[in-house]
Amino acid sequence: MRVAIFTDTFYPDINGVSITLKHFTQYMESKGIVYKIFAPKSRSGEYISEHIHRFKSFSLFLYPELRFAFPNVRSIKAELEAFAPDLIHIATPFNMGLCGLYLSKKLNIPVVGSYHTNFDDYLKFYNLSFLSHSLLKYMNWFHRPFKKIFVPSHETIRQLKRRGFQNTVLAPAGVDCALFHPGYDQESVREKCGLSRRYTLSFVGRLAPEKDLRTLMKIASSIPPELNDQIDWLIVGDGPMREELEEKAPVNMNFTGYRTGTDLAEIYSISDLFVFPSSTETFGMVVLEALASGTPAVTSNAGGVKNIIKQGKNGFTCEPGDVTAFTEAIVLLLKNSRLRKKFRAEARLYALGQSWDTIFEEMLWHYQDVTTEKEISQHA
Numbered sequence: 001m002r003v004a005i006f007t008d009t010f011y012p013d014i015n016g017v018s019i020t021l022k023h024f025t026q027y028m029e030s031k032g033i034v035y036k037i038f039a040p041k042s043r044s045g046e047y048i049s050e051h052i053h054r055f056k057s058f059s060l061f062l063y064p065e066l067r068f069a070f071p072n073v074r075s076i077k078a079e080l081e082a083f084a085p086d087l088i089h090i091a092t093p094f095n096m097g098l099c100g101l102y103l104s105k106k107l108n109i110p111v112v113g114s115y116h117t118n119f120d121d122y123l124k125f126y127n128l129s130f131l132s133h134s135l136l137k138y139m140n141w142f143h144r145p146f147k148k149i150f151v152p153s154h155e156t157i158r159q160l161k162r163r164g165f166q167n168t169v170l171a172p173a174g175v176d177c178a179l180f181h182p183g184y185d186q187e188s189v190r191e192k193c194g195l196s197r198r199y200t201l202s203f204v205g206r207l208a209p210e211k212d213l214r215t216l217m218k219i220a221s222s223i224p225p226e227l228n229d230q231i232d233w234l235i236v237g238d239g240p241m242r243e244e245l246e247e248k249a250p251v252n253m254n255f256t257g258y259r260t261g262t263d264l265a266e267i268y269s270i271s272d273l274f275v276f277p278s279s280t281e282t283f284g285m286v287v288l289e290a291l292a293s294g295t296p297a298v299t300s301n302a303g304g305v306k307n308i309i310k311q312g313k314n315g316f317t318c319e320p321g322d323v324t325a326f327t328e329a330i331v332l333l334l335k336n337s338r339l340r341k342k343f344r345a346e347a348r349l350y351a352l353g354q355s356w357d358t359i360f361e362e363m364l365w366h367y368q369d370v371t372t373e374k375e376i377s378q379h380a
Contacts, residue, residue, distance in 0.1 A: 001087070003033060003086065004083060014258055056070050089114070093142045148370060156283070173359070174354050179262070180351070195254075207241045208240055221250060281304050301317035
């Protein structure tokens with residue numbers, strides 16, 4: 001099988017789309033599947049590979065991690081014709097995605113796609129709700145030709161079906177349990193991070209309004225003083241709100257910037273709890289990484305995250321924006337070491353069942369369905 005992937009973000013960018021695609025391309029290489037990626041140049045530096053064709057680009061104003069590219073359609077068409085893919089996979093709905101969609105029709109190549117981000121939900125956090133209807137119409141139009149739409153959670157599939165999307169297929173993210181695990185040396189990591197208090201609470205993600213970080217700040221300030229004095233917060237990530245958050249942050253809140261690989265895995269592993277108030281996630285990869293590290297999570301009961309957290313087993317879910325509920329869940333777990341230990345074991349056990357290989361194997365079966373359907377129609 002030969003696969004062409006069109007995306008507006010790829011490694012070394014740090015986001016759920018780029019991380020998923022990097023794992024997927026590694027999987028395809030391990031299976032001998034030939035692929036080619038068409039993507040913008042990254043602002044994070046270049047990852048050189050014979051499989052990638054990069055294009056000049058600039059950052060989207062709402063989401064700088066996604067790039068607005070300037071693809072040369074004529075050269076891509078010639079490259080696609082020479083490559084002769086069995087299938088095109090579109091990962092994002094912007095310029096590169098539009099280019100892939102146009103060429104799939106022009107060259108009669110079956111097209112599938114991924115749905116990763118509820119961009120219309122983001123608009124309310126930027127006072128742009130008046131654009132929601134137009135954006136939803138565009139997203140429906142964009143995804144309509146796809147033979148399969150890979151969606152990361154049951155909850156997101158439910159939302160998309162309600163909005164008129166068809167051909168949705170469950171394709172959750174996986175987690176590398178060899179990287180994310182609870183076995184890192186606690187004392188050395190705590191020393192490296194400059195932590196001295198009894199408990200560590202962490203958040204990992206883009207520091208932007210759609211992650212509901214104002215709720216996170218309210219949670220941090222609402223924990224009873226006698227317990228709060230024993231807590232260190234680690235806020236991992238970067239984004240447009242970082243400066244504002246650092247100005248308002250309490251003295252026990254530390255901002256690390258982006259972390260990846262072992263550096264990130266160590267932070268999860270030393271955390272007593274992972275706190276994640278975002279209600280806009282289609283999946284919640286960082287939550288799964290925390291669970292793999294044996295770290296229980298307290299999250300919003302919304303979006304794809306609600307399909308990861310097993311209430312009262314590996315964490316607690318709270319209504320979005322409910323500071324009191326978040327605070328009570330945090331206090332309960334910090335004060336009950338036996339319950340926290342039980343949650344840690346359940347968190348790791350759940351994550352061990354979420355293998356990238358299993359997920360990608362099923363995706364390839366769907367690829368096969370689509371390409372077989374084309375062969376049948378050609379011979380009919």
